[in-house]
Amino acid sequence: MTKADLILGLTAITGWLTVLFQYLTNRRESAKSRSEAVRKEEQAEPFFKWRGGSTVPAPAINRVILNCEFTNEGGAVTDLEIKVCGDNHATITRKDHIGEHEPGKVEFSIVGANVLPDVIFEISYTTRLNKRSKQGFFWPANGEPQRVSIHRVRRDAPEK
Numbered sequence: 001m002t003k004a005d006l007i008l009g010l011t012a013i014t015g016w017l018t019v020l021f022q023y024l025t026n027r028r029e030s031a032k033s034r035s036e037a038v039r040k041e042e043q044a045e046p047f048f049k050w051r052g053g054s055t056v057p058a059p060a061i062n063r064v065i066l067n068c069e070f071t072n073e074g075g076a077v078t079d080l081e082i083k084v085c086g087d088n089h090a091t092i093t094r095k096d097h098i099g100e101h102e103p104g105k106v107e108f109s110i111v112g113a114n115v116l117p118d119v120i121f122e123i124s125y126t127t128r129l130n131k132r133s134k135q136g137f138f139w140p141a142n143g144e145p146q147r148v149s150i151h152r153v154r155r156d157a158p159e160k
Contacts, residue, residue: 044127046098047074048135050144055116064116067107068145072098077125080104084121087111092123106145116141122150 053068076099084090093105110117118141124134139145 041127041129041131044075044129044131045133046072046077046125046127046135048104048123048137048145048147049073053139053144057114062112062114064110064113065107066110066116066119066139067105068139069103069105070145071101071103073101076100076102076128079126081124082106082121083124084108084119088119090121120148121145 048070049072051069051071053066056065058065076097078097080092080095080098082090082092088111089109091107093107094102098104106121106123108119108121110119119139120137121139122134122136124132126132134150136148136150137145138148
């Protein structure tokens with residue numbers, strides 16, 4: 001092996017190591033950027049903290065009216081919509097915008113019931129990152145709403 005071959009070989013190895021180092025550096029920066037984006041996305045999501053609710057039975061019209069107040073303990077959201085299964089009706093108060101630590105209220109009119117039923121519903125919204133998202137909830141007859149997997153809501157609560 002001559003000096004020229006040795007120098008050429010060392011140059012090739014140095015070039016390859018430089019490319020590898022740049023690749024690893026870019027990959028680390030990309031992972032850091034992705035995790036930062038995920039963190040920002042999570043912070044933009046609302047967190048519905050449920051407070052007391054009430055039930056108003058209306059046996060004369062075979063209907064129960066439920067309502068529950070909440071506070072958004074997460075990121076501000078806009079364009080709120082609520083869906084519930086069956087022929088039941090649901091409304092959410094403060095549809096346009098609910099900021100951090102601001103209150104809201106959901107109300108359900110459950111047809112064909114004279115006693116408090118379990119309710120499965122879904123709230124969709126737009127985050128400050130302009131991402132449309134949704135959360136599913138199960139409100140047991142003797143409890144307060146709990147967040148559930150959105151797949152369960154889709155299976156049990158088809159869209160109207």
